[in-house]
Amino acid sequence: MITSLDKSIGMSINYVNRKIQRFLSGNLESYDITTEQWAVLLKLVEKEGINQKLLSKEVEKDQATLTRILDILERKSLIIRKKCDEDRRSFLIYATDKGKKLKKEVYPFIEELFKDMIYGIPKEQLDLFVDILDKINENMCTREQKTKQCIKK
Incomplete structure (x- = not known):
């Protein structure tokens, strides 16, 4: 019998989410990418030429956090920012060939990790x-x- 929704559902979801994040983070270390960087890179490969404001909504990150992630991805040469022709104050963000290659390499690995998680x-x-x-x-x-x-x- 459920006595507290917070304890039974909220805490369970939170616990499993943190455990998955740690599991993924540990496994992504060999690719020199974090789970947050991976989520952003994956979205950029799917939606090339997206602006930062829309990307922020898509990956559910505030502007400041996303800017830091993009800076890191850019330093790693996984993404590139290009000025928008229609609005010179904004940038469109693209995955580089190196970023696309990393996605192709990491995606099957992540899929295997999730298969292990849901085994049985x-x-x-x-x-x-x-x-x-x-x-x-x-x-x-x-x-x-x-x-x-x-x-x-």
Whole structure:
């Protein structure tokens, strides 16, 4: 019987999320990239030429944090910023060939890590789990819309 939603659901989600982040971080060290840098690079390979403001919403990072991540990715020659022709104050961000190559190398590795994480869980349960997470996200977005824009999956 559930006695506290915070203890049973909130803490469980938080605990598993932190554990996944540590697991991924440890495994990504050999590629010289963090999980946050990976998430940004992956989005940039998917959506080339995106501006920083939109990218910030897509990866759910505030502008300052995203700027630091982009600076690091640029120093590693994984991305490039180009001035926007329509608005000289803004930049469009692209993954470089090196960044695209890293994505091709890391993506299958990450997929294997996730396969290990879900080993032994039937597809029906995984589908239900994803559906439940989507519903929780939808409910949170409904509450957040009162104060700010919510990114929906």
